[in-house]
Amino acid sequence: MGLHLIVFLSVIAVFLFALTAVAGFYWKKSRTTSKSQWEQLIARYTFVDRDSIQQIAFDHIDGSGWVRNDEAARSLNSSEIWKLIGGMQGLDVLEKNCAVLIDMACYLQRWYPEAMTTADQLRKSAEEIQWHVGRLKSAVVPGKLESEFADYARPAIASYYLMTRRVLALYEGANFPELIKLQRTI
Amino acid sequence: MHFNHIDLLLWAAASAGHLALLAVMAIRRRVKTFPVFTFFIAVSVLKSSVLFLIYLHGSRRAYFYTYVGFLILDLTLQLAVAFEMATRVFRPVGAWSREVARNLASLAIASFSLATVLSLLAQPHTQVVAKAAIIRFDLFSAVLVSMLFVGFVAVSARTGLPWRTHVARISQGLAVYAVFDVIIESARTCFGVSTTTDFYRVLSEVRIIVYCACLTYWIITLWQEAPAPRLLDSRMRWQLTALQSRVEQDLASLRQRSK
Numbered sequence: 001m002g003l004h005l006i007v008f009l010s011v012i013a014v015f016l017f018a019l020t021a022v023a024g025f026y027w028k029k030s031r032t033t034s035k036s037q038w039e040q041l042i043a044r045y046t047f048v049d050r051d052s053i054q055q056i057a058f059d060h061i062d063g064s065g066w067v068r069n070d071e072a073a074r075s076l077n078s079s080e081i082w083k084l085i086g087g088m089q090g091l092d093v094l095e096k097n098c099a100v101l102i103d104m105a106c107y108l109q110r111w112y113p114e115a116m117t118t119a120d121q122l123r124k125s126a127e128e129i130q131w132h133v134g135r136l137k138s139a140v141v142p143g144k145l146e147s148e149f150a151d152y153a154r155p156a157i158a159s160y161y162l163m164t165r166r167v168l169a170l171y172e173g174a175n176f177p178e179l180i181k182l183q184r185t186i
Numbered sequence: 187m188h189f190n191h192i193d194l195l196l197w198a199a200a201s202a203g204h205l206a207l208l209a210v211m212a213i214r215r216r217v218k219t220f221p222v223f224t225f226f227i228a229v230s231v232l233k234s235s236v237l238f239l240i241y242l243h244g245s246r247r248a249y250f251y252t253y254v255g256f257l258i259l260d261l262t263l264q265l266a267v268a269f270e271m272a273t274r275v276f277r278p279v280g281a282w283s284r285e286v287a288r289n290l291a292s293l294a295i296a297s298f299s300l301a302t303v304l305s306l307l308a309q310p311h312t313q314v315v316a317k318a319a320i321i322r323f324d325l326f327s328a329v330l331v332s333m334l335f336v337g338f339v340a341v342s343a344r345t346g347l348p349w350r351t352h353v354a355r356i357s358q359g360l361a362v363y364a365v366f367d368v369i370i371e372s373a374r375t376c377f378g379v380s381t382t383t384d385f386y387r388v389l390s391e392v393r394i395i396v397y398c399a400c401l402t403y404w405i406i407t408l409w410q411e412a413p414a415p416r417l418l419d420s421r422m423r424w425q426l427t428a429l430q431s432r433v434e435q436d437l438a439s440l441r442q443r444s445k
Contacts, residue, residue, distance in 0.1 A: 005376060008307050012372045015304065015329070019365065023336045026343040166428060 038178055041107060045100045045185055046093045052084040057161035060154045065162050078150040085157065094160050095133045101163050101186070105170060193387075196394040197238060203401035204231045210409050216352065222270040223356055226263040233260070250316070257320065261327045267360065268334045274353045275342055289341045297333035301326045308375040321374050328367035335361035351412035359400040366396045 059076045062068050076084070085091065133156060164186045171179050207227050211217050217224045233256045240249045276286045305326035310318040335357050342349060349357070370393050377385045 004309055008309070008375065009372065011304065011307060012368065015300070016365065016368060019332060019336050023339055023361070026340040030339070030343040030348075169428075 038107070041100065041103055042178075042181065042185055044103075045097055047185075048090070048093055048097065049084075049086075050186075052086075053157060053161050053164075056081055056084055056154060057158040060158040061162070074150070074154065076150065076154070078153075081150050081153050081157075085153065091133065091153075094157065097186075098133065098160060098163070101160075101167050104167050104182075108170070192391060196391060196398070197234065199398050200394055200401070201231065201234055203398055203405065204234070207401055207405050207408070210405050214409060214411075216408055219352070220270060220356065222263070222266045226267050229256075229259060229263060254320065257323060257327075261323075261330075264327070264331050264360065264364075265334075267356070268331065268338075271335075271353050271357050272338060275338065275347055275349055276345070283345070286341065286345055286347070289344070290337075293334065293337035293341065297330050297337065300333060301329040304329050308372075310375050311377055321371060325368070325371040325375065328364050328371050332361060332364035332368055335364065352408060355407035356404065359404050363397055363400045367393065 056076060059074060060067065068074075086093070168179075168183060168186065171182055176182070204227055208224070208231065211220070211224050211227070236252060237249065237256065240252055244252075272290060276282065276290065282290075305322040308322055308325055310321040312318050312321070338357060339361075341347075370389050373389055374386065377389075
């Protein structure tokens, strides 16, 4: 058996081993218990100060989710919002958590295939939201907060807050057994 | 060239399997759901019949060109079936998600590159250039298709998109056959097609046996109905719709501000 043949067969053997390993790993992953998948989802969610989020959100919207038009609305300035949200790191966390919230909504499709269509639309919308939040982040120059920051950040944070409420309401509707843990997390 | 009893038996089994699968697709009304897969099976029936007739009554030259033509058509249709399965899994609402599209594009490039490298690395044990080219093309085809289907499993697990029952069964069959095909084509590369004809014949027979097993798997699983999907209750449906409209509203607001 020539050297070239040995090399060729070795490469094919490695290819087949890798292919089988990848297939096995991801097949097992897609079949892991829903409990462990849920735990992973919760673990991806980064803790944020809910009171601060709520304070910024209610500066922009009322309890029903409508934009406030009263005189006291939008009283927080850029510096205060920047401080409450935790600066650039806080925006990073919101961007990541936004994706987790959508994944939580999509998680339902495992039991309810009917939810798949809506879940996929949500996923696509979330990608675009992340892109916009990314633009907002890149527009912020550290140490120099323009007044526009508050105008951009306020509705984005209010949207995030409302998304957490909607996801919670969705899981309440599903009588999800881990609901209390979810309420504590988001 | 002549057929022995085993060749005839395997040819008959594969043809019967194809026809039975086509009947299942028609009776269980799966043709509309999987038109490309149905067409792929129909072309397989045509391929085995035409090649069988040319093998018995035609010239070697006619057989060779027909075989090569069907080889290219077969790969094209396998890729089309892969695309059909991908659209069922990754594009449930008619549009590709950006993340999924990116993952699939990377997968397609990686699969094509690796298949090209492996087929070029092969040095088939034959002096006939055309036969060497066929072995290389077969290996390329098997590596490409096996990588694509295994990649689909990986992408779906990463994005959390579930496989519907029949899509999963068709894909599993094609993936298993493609992986066996990689082994068989590698063996053909080592032992060639002209010097050890018996070994070539055994490899061809093993390939048809594996394919018949896949056909049987498809016949059984496509005959069975997929489990009935659980339906959302009205409250959950409302909540999900409300979340979606909220996200859409936020998105519209962000789009406006970004202008």
